[in-house]
Amino acid sequence: MIKNNKIKTEEVHLTGLDGEDLGIVQTSEALAIAKENKVDLVCTSMLSNPPPCTLIASGKAKQEKQKANKKARKPKVKEIRLTPVIEEHDLETKIRRAEQILQSGDSVYLVVKGNESGKSKEMLESLLQELSHLGTKKTGVQTSGKQTAVQVDPVE
Missing domain, CATH: 3.30.110.10 (Translation initiation factor 3 (IF-3), C-terminal domain)
Structure with missing residues (x-):
């Protein structure tokens, strides 16, 4: 899972906090939106172009990752x-x-x-x-x- 400034692509397919599709936006703009809403920008997969990214409340991404790891064990x-x-x-x-x-x-x-x-x-x-x-x-x-x-x- 890649978060915030570690996302190195030019543009991303952005999904909002409530799951709404915000379309394809520049990565810098997506980071600005995330910073403005005090949330994290999380890339869910680097395999597609542009990569799908989601705005997730700070800390919630880590909890979801831990929950997925626990289920997968x-x-x-x-x-x-x-x-x-x-x-x-x-x-x-x-x-x-x-x-x-x-x-x-x-x-x-x-x-x-x-x-x-x-x-x-x-x-x-x-x-x-x-x-x-x-x-x-x-x-x-x-x-x-x-x-x-x-x-x-x-x-x-």
Whole structure:
């Protein structure tokens, strides 16, 4: 995103504060309009000729860029390990941690290690019930070897 005096073209296709089309104007004139209204002149794409530019309230351009970057980031998958024989308090702590991860927009991979696959599956099903308001299971409950696992993605 190129702002204000860093725009080096002769003329730009200008869009006003309320989205109205102001047409093709000289860059110096567009900068004067931006300065007069105490806003920023932001170039949205340098690929076309003349490049499209928009008048945006100061600081709002930076917020929009940060918001776009946040949406574009790939969600991480964070693993939480459990055992089939776990204290009630420890289980509650793990659930709170999983809720925090889901609220931040990342996925949770719940893994129960141990030989008791029946009990492990029941534990994961109950965890899925508790986390259902924040996330949905991406995969089914999978058992492989001595571990049972499920991935929970945040609700959009």
